[in-house]
Amino acid sequence: MGLGELTKEFAKQALGNQVKDVVDALRPPELSKISDALGASHPAAPPQQENPCAVILGQLQAMQKALKDEEELVVLAAGASETLRVLEVFAPSWQVVVLTGIDADKNITRLICPVHSLQLTCKVMKTPPDVKATRIRFIAPRHKSE
DSSP: OOHHHHHHHHHHHHHHHHHHHHHHHHSOSOHHHHHHHHHHHSOOOOOOOOOHHHHHHHHHHHHHHTOOTTEEEEEEEEOSSOEEEEEEEEOSSSSEEEEEEEOTTSOEEEEEEEGGGOOEEEEEEEOOTTOOOOOOEEEOOSOSOO
16 A cells, blocks of 8 residues: 555545534434433423214215216215105214114115214216206204313
């Protein structure tokens, strides 16, 4: 190894050590200590819980909004003994939903159930020619605090 190469090697090592020292000096000592200190002075906001009723209403409205004029959203709800085609979704509170629709015998029927047990089947269907598509009516709770 020549004198020039030896000098380059020493310079590399010296600069490398200096750069490492500078970078280490700029690095925080321990990130966990910093996050613990920040957490003590700024408590984290509690996680937002999703409102199942709002999510269901939002999904149904989004599906209906995306329909073309000749399409309709058919929403079916299975009750204890029968299936009903939903024409209106009324939420008197964020925990309870009242579904109004028509049963197999074309009787107006209401299904009242807690939101957490609600199961709906949704289909996009084409309407026959010269028939106006049916749209579901949505009525949300008046207050969000319930």
